Amino acid sequence: DIQMAQSPSTLSASVGDSVTITCRASQSITNWLAWYQQKPGKAPKVLIYKASILESGVPSRFSGSGSGTEFTLTISSLQPDDFATYYCQQYSFYPLTFAGGTKVEIK
Amino acid sequence: QVHLVQSGAEVKKPGASVKVSCKASGYTFSTYIIHWVRQAPGQRLEWMGWINAGGGNTKYSQEFQGRVTITRDTSASTAYIEVSSLRSEDMAVYYCARDRGRDGYNHFDYWGQGTLVTVSS
Numbered sequence: 001d002i003q004m005a006q007s008p009s010t011l012s013a014s015v016g017d018s019v020t021i022t023c024r025a026s027q028s029i030t031n032w033l034a035w036y037q038q039k040p041g042k043a044p045k046v047l048i049y050k051a052s053i054l055e056s057g058v059p060s061r062f063s064g065s066g067s068g069t070e071f072t073l074t075i076s077s078l079q080p081d082d083f084a085t086y087y088c089q090q091y092s093f094y095p096l097t098f099a100g101g102t103k104v105e106i107k
Numbered sequence: 108q109v110h111l112v113q114s115g116a117e118v119k120k121p122g123a124s125v126k127v128s129c130k131a132s133g134y135t136f137s138t139y140i141i142h143w144v145r146q147a148p149g150q151r152l153e154w155m156g157w158i159n160a161g162g163g164n165t166k167y168s169q170e171f172q173g174r175v176t177i178t179r180d181t182s183a184s185t186a187y188i189e190v191s192s193l194r195s196e197d198m199a200v201y202y203c204a205r206d207r208g209r210d211g212y213n214h215f216d217y218w219g220q221g222t223l224v225t226v227s228s
Contacts, residue, residue: 032212042221043202043204043220044202044218049214055216089214091212094166095168097154098153098154099151101151
């Protein structure tokens with residue numbers, strides 16, 4: 001199975017900060033990677049797919065990059081609505097796998 | 108617009124089975140794949156399997172092979188997941204999610220609201 005790892009597991013930041021989350025795959029997944037945002041008690045919501053394509057309706061302050069085994073999600077100017085947990089997921093190989101998540105907290 | 112609406116919370120005893128439904132609306136149900144993903148308390152999301160809503164073919168994670176059955180009723184635009192021989196580790200929120208494409212190698216663009224399954228004696 002492809003192991004997915006995210007860092008950091010928790011991130012404290014202030015409104016207006018730029019933050020970056022890293023996701024690593026145990027082997028190359030080309031660019032078959034998605035980023036999801038999840039708020040407490042809610043289902044995940046896709047932000048980015050194919051590593052760097054912004055899902056329709058998602059604010060442009062979210063961006064994704066990377067290929068192969070290393071990927072990043074950047075939020076350029078953190079807004080109050082962005083405090084949530086973020087997960088990356090690979091869909092290159094079965095079983096599909098998710099990383100453990102990064103919780104973005106208010107500093 | 109697209110909606111996936113799941114059935115309500117369930118409480119089951121160890122060894123029992125549970126069946127969760129996922130009713131789709133706002134698109135042609137039979138032209139997409141529906142995945143099932145679960146999330147135990149404080150744990151990462153875990154993919155369980157999918158069903159091609161048109162052809163009815165399925166794919167399961169080896170982790171759940173033999174204990175999970177995914178079905179669909181095209182006339183009701185509804186997908187189902189049944190988990191048998193429940194144990195405490197199966198206590199989780201179960202989500203259905205739509206595959207963006209039609210081959211199972213895509214991200215999930217719409218999700219159900221989740222169904223909490225509690226396993227307790």
